[in-house]
Amino acid sequence: MDLSSNHSRDAASVVREMNTLIDPVDHNQPGAREALLALSHRLTAMLETPSETIQRIGWAEPARFAAIRIATDLKVFDALKKAGGDSVNISQLASETGAENSLIARTMKHLSAMNVVGETGADEFSPTRFSNALTIPKYRDGISYCFDVAGPSFHGTPGYLKDTKYQNPGNISDGPFQYAHRTEEPFFVWLGKRPEHFEHFNNYMSGYRQGKRGWMDEGFYPVRERLYHDMQNDDENAVFLVDVGGGLGHDLEELRVKHPGIRGRLVLQDQPEVIAQIDKASNSIELTTHDFFTPQSVKGTPRQESDVRKKLTGLDLGARAYYFHSVLHDWNDASSLKILQNIVPAMQPGFSKLLINENVVPDVGATWSITSMDWLTMALGAVRERTEKQWRDLLGQAGLKVTGIWTYDQGTESLIEAEIEV
Ligand SMILES: C[S@@+](CC[C@H](N)C(=O)[O-])C[C@H]1O[C@@H](n2cnc3c(N)ncnc32)[C@H](O)[C@@H]1O
Known part of the structure; x- marks a missing residue:
């Protein structure tokens, strides 16, 4: 990797900083986990070459997102969880889901490369904490909602902003969402008429801040x-x-x-x-x-x-x-x-x-x-x-x-x- 010595010194100093957070994270010190995570993001940004960053955000993450969306449709994560800790092979997954063997194989390989599932051997996979979470509606439906509803809006945003000469959007009936989804309806009106998306949205709302401290917790708001x-x-x-x-x-x-x-x-x-x-x-x-x-x-x-x-x-x-x-x-x-x-x-x-x-x-x-x-x-x-x-x-x-x-x-x-x- 082409890292200048300054660059590697910076990365090493981030790693040292990360080390100081291990104990606080172990002791559940408020904010420590989030601080460690932020440093890990910074470390990734320091270590990646520009072309790796483009590859990650341009294809690796979109492919992961699409593969997760497909795997939730096929109930792949449920099949992994059901095995109760045993590995599941590609043939089992293909027969349970009805998908072609070779498609399942490449899907699982990318999901493993991106830490969504574990790989235990050739064509053999195991669940992770995240893949198990994706069997629960409040998490699983977050994937569907973000992919099907929010995703197209993000894709449409650059075109919308170009057309509107880069003004900050302010009209709930004519913004990136309407541009992308080809509608004139405000977001909640549109959503209310689409029961499947609406259910996904509501389930996701009940889960998206899980694990974060909230105002009802001790030490936040009296x-x-x-x-x-x-x-x-x-x-x-x-x-x-x-x-x-x-x-x-x-x-x-x-x-x-x-x-x-x-x-x-x-x-x-x-x-x-x-x-x-x-x-x-x-x-x-x-x-x-x-x-x-x-x-x-x-x-x-x-x-x-x-x-x-x-x-x-x-x-x-x-x-x-x-x-x-x-x-x-x-x-x-x-x-x-x-x-x-x-x-x-x-x-x-x-x-x-x-x-x-x-x-x-x-x-x-x-x-x-x-x-x-x-x-x-x-x-x-x-x-x-x-x-x-x-x-x-x-x-x-x-x-x-x-x-x-x-x-x-x-x-x-x-x-x-x-x-x-x-
Ligand atoms: C982003 S969600 C937040 C839900 C919840 N408060 C939470 O934090 O999980 C916004 C909520 O506003 C509701 N909502 C939208 N328009 C409404 C209206 N005119 N009257 C009452 N509720 C409305 C939606 O149905 C949705 O449940």
């Missing part, structure tokens, strides 16, 4: 102190939190498990097609259909902040918190403002909080997970991830003041807390 220490035990019938556009309800389920001390009802709101996908029997949350462009239905009796302070509890106060997770980044400022303006009248000054769980793009050092999400929102919705200033401006226009922003580390979504400005 849930008890900020939300329920002053709620009284007779508040069981009061609504504690409304998850607006909450998808399949995974966040509410998590809240119940991680904060069993919370009294009160947890209400999920989403579109009818999404709510219909939920297995009601397994839920301890209330499922409701609600269009967030219409006035919020969970609301208390209007009153002044001074009244509320006298008794911080009660059914007539509406919800303690109205919560949006990965919702407002799907909409431009004008639409987001409408969504917020439909919530604000339901909030009680001095009692209700608005919680937004989204990326806050830092001024310097944004991680790949934030910057790529920014690009995903552009490719799908002609929208963007917001900086702190952009969040404060948007909330201010809706009559809300930011009372805190809690951010963990290395690209996790932040928790923005806001209240009615009095």
Whole structure:
């Protein structure tokens, strides 16, 4: 390999830095794994020649993505997992899937070369942690959704931007998504009419941030102190939190498990097609259909902040918190403002909080997970991830003041807390 001595010294210093993270990763120190991963990406960028980088991003990764998509269709990963630790050979896979032997062979070889499966001998393969994950809907459907829906949008983005003279996309009915998918419908309208893609999207939503720390975890946002220490035990019938556009309800389920001390009802709101996908029997949350462009239905009796302070509890106060997770980044400022303006009248000054769980793009050092999400929102919705200033401006226009922003580390979504400005 043609590496200058400077280059190899730089790479060696990254390796030394990586070594210092091994213990913290072993001890589950918050942020250590993500920091090690970021260094491994940097090391790859240092070690690869330009032509290898082009080969990797231009063919190796697209081929891996296509091969995974095909393998999930053929249930190859299920077959590997079913073998219970034994290797599976190409003939077995061909007979289980009905695909031609030689096609399966080249698919498996690339998947092994790209660390998706293990290779245990000639034409023999074993599962990995990742390939086993791809048998579970919340992960498997992420592949289908990203390949079938987001993929074409990314491919269409350069052509769209060239046609529009490189202006930042801002029209939800005429952006890269519409250009690529040959439609005039906004992303969510299009998605809602395609049950297969919609199911993939919703399942993926319940899985895409698995393994990352979230605001309900210890040491992130002080849930008890900020939300329920002053709620009284007779508040069981009061609504504690409304998850607006909450998808399949995974966040509410998590809240119940991680904060069993919370009294009160947890209400999920989403579109009818999404709510219909939920297995009601397994839920301890209330499922409701609600269009967030219409006035919020969970609301208390209007009153002044001074009244509320006298008794911080009660059914007539509406919800303690109205919560949006990965919702407002799907909409431009004008639409987001409408969504917020439909919530604000339901909030009680001095009692209700608005919680937004989204990326806050830092001024310097944004991680790949934030910057790529920014690009995903552009490719799908002609929208963007917001900086702190952009969040404060948007909330201010809706009559809300930011009372805190809690951010963990290395690209996790932040928790923005806001209240009615009095
Ligand atoms: C990116 S997903 C986020 C889902 C969930 N909050 C999460 O973080 O996993 C956006 C959600 O907004 C919902 N949504 C879109 N338009 C809506 C509307 N007009 N009213 C209510 N929900 C809507 C979608 O159905 C979807 O569940």
